[in-house]
Amino acid sequence: MEIKDLFLNYHGLLVPRISHSEESLNRLEKFTVKDDDIFAVTYPKSGTTWMQEILPPLLNGGDLTTVQTIPNWDRVPWLEETRACFILDKIPSPRAMVSHMPYHLMPQTFFNSKAKVIYVTRNPKDVLVSSFHFHNMATFLDKPGTLEEFTGKFLAGNVIFGKWTDHVKSWRNSDLGDRILYVTYEEMLQDLRGVLGRILTFLGRQLSAEALDCVVDHCTFKNMKTNTMSNYSLVPQNLMDSKKSSFLRKGIAGDWKNHFSPELDAKFTAAIQEEMKGSNIKFPWDEE
């Protein structure tokens, strides 16, 4: 299939037609954000599904029923997707949503609201590898070609939701003050309990130590992989071919080292450094 059949061009961003439409993007622009709305914002493959697992129990006193009975896309819906209109009016406040939108493409009402954002960043090398495998298994995306070819597209921003660097800079430079919390995928892997504690404080919520332990245990990679409401096994094989790759694939930091040649690493590092130059944004993986 051709690129134009697979993607819509939304303000210069490619967005997959399978889950987005002109109407859903119009609705996004007119969406009325409530002051108690909570958005987990990510560049794709940075931990979106993980946040869809984490937020419901943190917001409802540790009850895991929602995450055990409702698919991730309906329990914490994507703000910009076609399904949003069927769900957002029905979920109780405070509403938790996810979004892949860069900062400037959030709905107008977001900017003057008090809605909070948790922005998750992941090492772009692992984002690239995760995305490469996802493109191989998801039939509604373009075929990635070789990893080197896919890297070219990724660095040029010819991938869904544009350049990683633009996305990260847009949110890291936002003027949201205490309305935004920055976490990394790597911190979540290292100390999930600690990150959940920070999220609870940010949201002004509390959980007992026992309830928090249960949420942490439920949200481990191993346990999410067997949760049919979260592992995308409900999606037909002709859309996501799990024989090629699982959606919840490896769930580790540093898998790029198993994929990158020294040449690819040098090219990728230089390109990202160039784009981030002068931004004052530093990540632990910059030193690796």
Ligand code: A3P
């Ligand atoms: P890998 O492909 O590297 O395994 P998103 O949900 O934003 O599309 O991101 C998907 C990535 O997050 C996948 O990475 C997936 O395995 C990983 N992921 C999801 N839940 C996770 C968890 N509980 N622990 C670690 N990684 C997780």
